[in-house]
Amino acid sequence: MSLLVVGSVAYDAVETPFGKCEKMLGGSASHFSISASFFTDVRIVAVVGGDFGSEELKIFNEHGIDTSDLERIPDGKTFRWGGRYDYDLNVAHTLYTDLNVFAEFQPKLSEASKGARLVFLGNIQPDLQRGVREQVANAELVALDTMNLWIDLARESLLRTIRGVDLVIINDAEARQLTEIPNLIKAAKMILSWGPKVLIVKRGEYGAALFTADSYFAIPAYPLESVFDPTGAGDTFAGGFMGYLSSQENLDEAAMRRAMIFGSVMASFNVEEFGTARTQRLTPDEINERFRAFKKITHFEEIPFKKAVQAAK
Amino acid sequence: MSLLVVGSVAYDAVETPFGKCEKMLGGSASHFSISASFFTDVRIVAVVGGDFGSEELKIFNEHGIDTSDLERIPDGKTFRWGGRYDYDLNVAHTLYTDLNVFAEFQPKLSEASKGARLVFLGNIQPDLQRGVREQVANAELVALDTMNLWIDLARESLLRTIRGVDLVIINDAEARQLTEIPNLIKAAKMILSWGPKVLIVKRGEYGAALFTADSYFAIPAYPLESVFDPTGAGDTFAGGFMGYLSSQENLDEAAMRRAMIFGSVMASFNVEEFGTARTQRLTPDEINERFRAFKKITHFEEIPFKKAVQAAK
Numbered sequence: 001m002s003l004l005v006v007g008s009v010a011y012d013a014v015e016t017p018f019g020k021c022e023k024m025l026g027g028s029a030s031h032f033s034i035s036a037s038f039f040t041d042v043r044i045v046a047v048v049g050g051d052f053g054s055e056e057l058k059i060f061n062e063h064g065i066d067t068s069d070l071e072r073i074p075d076g077k078t079f080r081w082g083g084r085y086d087y088d089l090n091v092a093h094t095l096y097t098d099l100n101v102f103a104e105f106q107p108k109l110s111e112a113s114k115g116a117r118l119v120f121l122g123n124i125q126p127d128l129q130r131g132v133r134e135q136v137a138n139a140e141l142v143a144l145d146t147m148n149l150w151i152d153l154a155r156e157s158l159l160r161t162i163r164g165v166d167l168v169i170i171n172d173a174e175a176r177q178l179t180e181i182p183n184l185i186k187a188a189k190m191i192l193s194w195g196p197k198v199l200i201v202k203r204g205e206y207g208a209a210l211f212t213a214d215s216y217f218a219i220p221a222y223p224l225e226s227v228f229d230p231t232g233a234g235d236t237f238a239g240g241f242m243g244y245l246s247s248q249e250n251l252d253e254a255a256m257r258r259a260m261i262f263g264s265v266m267a268s269f270n271v272e273e274f275g276t277a278r279t280q281r282l283t284p285d286e287i288n289e290r291f292r293a294f295k296k297i298t299h300f301e302e303i304p305f306k307k308a309v310q311a312a313k
Numbered sequence: 314m315s316l317l318v319v320g321s322v323a324y325d326a327v328e329t330p331f332g333k334c335e336k337m338l339g340g341s342a343s344h345f346s347i348s349a350s351f352f353t354d355v356r357i358v359a360v361v362g363g364d365f366g367s368e369e370l371k372i373f374n375e376h377g378i379d380t381s382d383l384e385r386i387p388d389g390k391t392f393r394w395g396g397r398y399d400y401d402l403n404v405a406h407t408l409y410t411d412l413n414v415f416a417e418f419q420p421k422l423s424e425a426s427k428g429a430r431l432v433f434l435g436n437i438q439p440d441l442q443r444g445v446r447e448q449v450a451n452a453e454l455v456a457l458d459t460m461n462l463w464i465d466l467a468r469e470s471l472l473r474t475i476r477g478v479d480l481v482i483i484n485d486a487e488a489r490q491l492t493e494i495p496n497l498i499k500a501a502k503m504i505l506s507w508g509p510k511v512l513i514v515k516r517g518e519y520g521a522a523l524f525t526a527d528s529y530f531a532i533p534a535y536p537l538e539s540v541f542d543p544t545g546a547g548d549t550f551a552g553g554f555m556g557y558l559s560s561q562e563n564l565d566e567a568a569m570r571r572a573m574i575f576g577s578v579m580a581s582f583n584v585e586e587f588g589t590a591r592t593q594r595l596t597p598d599e600i601n602e603r604f605r606a607f608k609k610i611t612h613f614e615e616i617p618f619k620k621a622v623q624a625a626k
Contacts, residue, residue, distance in 0.1 A: 039620060087495055182400055184518070185536045205497070206519040209533065216610055220522065220531030223498045244618060257613040288617035295615045297529055300570040302608045304601035305557060307352060 002041050002115070003246040004139075005032045006107050006132050007122020007235070009046040009056075009070065010079040012275060013095075016229050017087055024275035025056045026081060028122035028145070031232035034276050035239025035266040037063035038287060040246035043113050045069040045132070049077040049101045059280060069113050076101035089227045089271075090204050107132050118246045120238060121165065123147050126158040133164050141251055143167040145238060151177050163195040169238050171202045184209075185216075198256065200241070202234055210260050217257050220297060222268035222290060229274045233267045236279060240266030265290040315354050315428070316559040317452075318345045319420050319445050320435020320548070322359040322369075322383065323392040325588060326408075329542050330400055337588035338369045339394060341435035341458070344545035347589050348552025348579040350376035351600060353559035356426050358382040358445070362389040362414045372593060382426050389414035402540045402584075403517050420445050431559045433551060434478065436460050439471040446477050454564055456480035458551060464490050476508040482551050484515040497522075498529075511569065513554070515547055523573055530570050533610060535581035535603060542587045546580045549592060553579030578603040 005028075012026030029046045036042045043066040052072065060067050079102035082095035107128060119136045121129040121144040133142055144165045150158050151174065158178075162168055168191060172184055181187040184201065188211040191199050199211040205227075207220040241256075241263035248255040265287055272278045318341075325339030342359045349355045356379040365385065373380050392415035395408035420441060432449045434442040434457040446455055457478045463471050464487065471491075475481055481504060485497055494500040497514065501524040504512050512524040518540075520533040554569075554576035561568040578600055585591045 039618060183538060183540070185538045189538075203519065206516065207531070207533070216536050217613070218520070218533030218536070218610055219613075220520070220533070223529050223531070225496060225498045225502075227496070247618065247620065254614060258616060261613055262618060284618070284620065291617060292615065295613075297531055298611050298613075300530070300532075300574060300608075300611075301567060302605065303571060304604060305352060305560065305575060305597070307560065307597065 002043060003036055003118045003120070003242055004043045004045065004109075004113050004116035004136065005029050005036070005120045005122055005239075005242075006045040006129070007032060007120075007124060008079055008102055008105075009044070009048050009052070010081050010102070012231060013080070013082040014229055014231055014274060015084040015095075016089070017085070018226075018228055019274070021229075021274040024277075025059060026232060026275055027079060028124075028232075028235040030060075031235035031270065031276060031279070032120060032122060032239035032242075033060065033065045034063055034279050035236040035270070036243030036246070037065050038266075038282060038284065039240070039243035039262070042066065042243070043069060043116060045107045045109060045113055047071040047073060047101050047105045048079075050074040052078045059276070063280070066112075069108065069110050071108060073101045083231065085230065089230050092231070109135050117141075118242055119143070120242050121145065121161075122235065122238075123150075126150055126154050126161040130157070130161040130164060133161065141166045141245070143169055143238070143242060145169050145234070146174065148174060148177060159194065162191070165196055167198040167200065168196045169200040169202065169234075169241070171204070171234065175199075175201050200260070202237060204233075208237070208260060208264060210256060212253065215253060217253075217260065219260055219264060219294065222264060222294065223297070224268060224271065227271045230271050231275065233270050236270035237263040237267040240264070261291055261294045262287070264294065315356065316349055316431045316433070316555055317356045317358065317422075317426050317429035317449065318342050318349070318433045318435055318552075318555075319358040319442070320345060320433075320437060321392055321415055321418075322357070322361050322365070323394050323415070325544060326393070326395040327542055327544055327587060328397040329402070330398070331539075331541055332587070334542075334587040337590075338372060339545060339588055340392060341437075341545075341548040343373075344548035344583065344589060344592075345433060345435060345552035345555075346373065346378045347376055347592050348549040348583070349556030349559070350378050351579075351595060351597065352553070352556035352575070355379065355556070356382060356429060358420045358422060358426060360384040360386060360414050360418045362391040363387040365391045372589070376593070379425075382421065382423050384421060386414045396544065398543065402543050405544070422448050430454075431555055432456070433555050434458065434474075435548065435551075436463075439463050439467050439474040443470070443474040443477060446474065454479045454558070456482055456551070456555060458482050458547070459487065461487060461490060472507065475504070478509055480511040480513065481509045482513045482515065482547075482554070484517070484547065488512075488514050513573070515550060517546075521550070521573060521577060523569060525566065528566060530566075530573065532573055532577060532607065535577060535607065536610070537581060537584065540584045543584050544588065546583050549583035550576040550580040553577070574604055574607045575600070577607065
């Protein structure tokens with residue numbers, strides 16, 4: 001049981017209508033690994049600068065996240081992202097992106113990382129994702145996330161990378177952009193025709209959907225009265241999904257359906273506070289409680305209808 | 314067991330990227346009643362002109378819809394609506410609205426209609442809705458639909474009408490506009506605080522949600538690879554929902570959850586062809602088959618997670 005994530009570790013600065021945080025742990029690999037750590041053992045492949053603090057390392061350590069492959073470049077600076085959300089929390093307005101050491105990131109996998117059973121290729125340049133994928137040839141399941149930037153700038157490389165993975169996790173706008181098909185069900189079929197066995201489409205406040213060649217599963221989002229900071233929700237979802245899967249012996253569809261719920265549960269906690277603050281201090285009981293709430297939210301009895309006789313008029 | 318609908322009966326002309334239909338049966342009461350007729354006995358209160366054809370009347374009759382209260386004004390013309398959809402089928406572009414006899418519509422209820430067990434106040438001017446509501450004082454459940462036009466033009470009257478009904482069925486944009494609250498969960502709480510016991514929010518391709526004071530139920534839409542004509546989907550949903558409820562003895566939450574599924578099933582058929590064409594020729598088996606498909610689409614096993622021991626590394 002081990003799960004590897006390759007992605008970014010960053011310092012984020014975020015402004016929302018509800019508050020402001022100048023500097024906090026961010027990046028896809030951070031959100032993913034903290035979320036996954038509740039379910040399984042996680043290893044992280046990423047790069048940070050000399051400014052990366054012991055406080056942030058401590059967060060990884062306290063969650064049992066293996067940082068042996070977290071490269072440190074002493075005379076470089078950690079990736080920084082600044083963003084703002086208005087009342088429409090679905091749209092992030094990027095204020096600045098300082099790639100710093102992340103600009104030259106070349107993922108380096110130790111032998112232990114190469115032996116991971118499950119791998120998540122976080123949102124980085126698709127050539128790099130493919131390079132990592134080739135080094136984990138024996139992994140049981142390799143998943144990939146991406147974003148509109150790479151669909152625009154590196155489409156051909158991204159398509160090659162997608163052809164080589166088992167599972168794709170993207171949002172609905174990205175699925176449409178990638179396939180140039182407005183209908184999501186058709187777009188999903190096209191992505192699956194390229195090679196992946198499974199596609200997960202994240203739909204923000206509307207939930208998420210799981211597509212395979214012969215099945216469809218869709219869930220709503222957990223109903224939240226206030227979303228405080230949506231940054232990292234997608235990676236936290238992926239962390240919960242892959243983390244739970246990693247804890248299961250059989251990676252069958254039933255396990256994936258439960259993993260979808262655990263992913264949604266983790267994402268629903270993530271958005272309640274800045275950065276990883278809420279996710280960090282979760283307990284298994286809190287996670288299971290919200291998992292059970294999902295059953296209540298979606299349950300109905302399967303009783304076909306029979307029209308009462310007209311004579312009853 | 315009887316269900317009353319008050320609304321419009323119209324001739325629609327619709328253009329979509331996939332085809333064009335110059336004249337077909339439309340209007341909220343038509344879509345609603347045909348959908349509901351598969352589950353229960355429906356009575357319709359509406360008005361048509363002298364041009365309303367026997368072909369259209371036949372559709373109502375064949376579905377056992379009681380048209381005794383369908384008023385006919387021989388020297389008037391039937392309500393006509395023309396609309397166009399582009400590739401984004403979520404947005405209807407109105408080309409013309411000729412209210413004709415509908416402009417002076419004053420719903421007239423026979424004694425039989427006044428005795429209906431369930432009542433649906435389709436999308437008409439809220440003063441008229443309230444007038445009907447006052448005439449069905451003994452109904453077990455009265456539901457209301459509305460639209461952005463009335464929120465803009467007759468807000469105070471609409472709020473008074475909402476306070477007097479048991480159930481509100483609107484779409485998510487309308488819920489936000491009505492309450493001026495962007496968060497849907499908060500908006501739903503506010504609407505329920507005005508009086509209705511139940512709120513249903515339609516979310517188009519994302520499904521629908523049911524809110525009560527102490528519960529939440531959400532379902533995805535049935536996955537369709539092609540949506541042909543979305544006109545009337547909302548009223549067809551409402552017809553399936555209210556029609557199924559009308560066939561049930563207890564209007565409890567479990568029944569409402571199943572009714573949500575039947576409403577979604579009916580709406581999913583409605584959009585497959587122009588107007589009421591697909592819905593008209595449905596069979597109970599087709600409806601139940603798609604109902605069962607919803608169970609498959611939403612089912613997962615309720616197994617809380619246990620983290621495997623770290624020693625397993």
